[in-house]
Amino acid sequence: MSAHRPPPAEWQPIQSLLQAGLPQAMLAVGESGTLVGQYCDDLQQVALCFAPSTQGLPCGSCRSCRLLAEGSHPDLLVITAETGKRIAIELVRHANEFLTFTPQVSARRWLRVEPAEAMTAAAANALLKTLEEPAARAHILLLSERPSQLLATIRSRLQRLPFPVMRPGQCMVWLEGLGIPPAEALWLSRQFENRPLRAWQLWESGWVTLRQTWIDALLNLPQQGPVAALRLADHWAKDTDLLLLRELMLSLLADLLRLRNHRLDNIVHLDYLQLLEAMAQSAQAISLWETLEDWIRLPESLVQNRNVGMMLETLLLSWVSIWSREKAHGITS
């Protein structure tokens, strides 16, 4: 985990937070794949550390730091839920009780709830009571990907922590630091911007090859026509991560829209630049936007309609149609 940490200088607010006195009820917001979880690790370590530095860094060697490294700090309680699972009231009741006890090792007790929106309504209400009147030396940190899903009464009790947004340049340096070759780090950082962990996890799982396979298939499709689109939809419907495909499509469509306006800044798929430029010029702008909207709406469509095959057919036919009128007029590039 520590190998994934960005240089501490990237988050100076931790220093001012400590100086001003840590809030007792805190909210950390970040999409999955951002470094928010790691910033929260840093914050809880420094909050529990016996001798944090004036820069707001944990000492790394006191009893508290050692217990955290071992994963057995008695003043830290983390409540989490697996993807799609809920956090039940029993866990929150236990946490409420945990917070009332005197700290055993450090100067405070620390509760972390992650992701906070996974709490059931009953669990959230149970936590609300503690947030209204936290015990002295009790600190509660809620991590959330979608804070709008939290009860408004809970949100209003929390102080939102300021986390840095990683810029593509920083993300690229960070990815290179993990051993990713510069050319790959470049397009990864442009595609995933503020989500370097997501980029890193994908890279580890073979994204370089998969991305190329998908892009080649997609960029060839307009020339091959609707029948090929239906065949590809059928093939992909079997075992394709649709949300990952969506991320790729969104970045390809964004590249096409930028190139259509002759903007070369922030192009993600630089290794396909020439082909994308040609395709951008022969694309119909309206269809580009319509296709983009369809892909943006995909998560909602998936909730309403579980027929992945049909959905993919529609999406890929729509992709092909971006260039179909030009084809009919015989102006393919």
Ligand SMILES: [Zn+2]
């Ligand atoms: Zn320490």
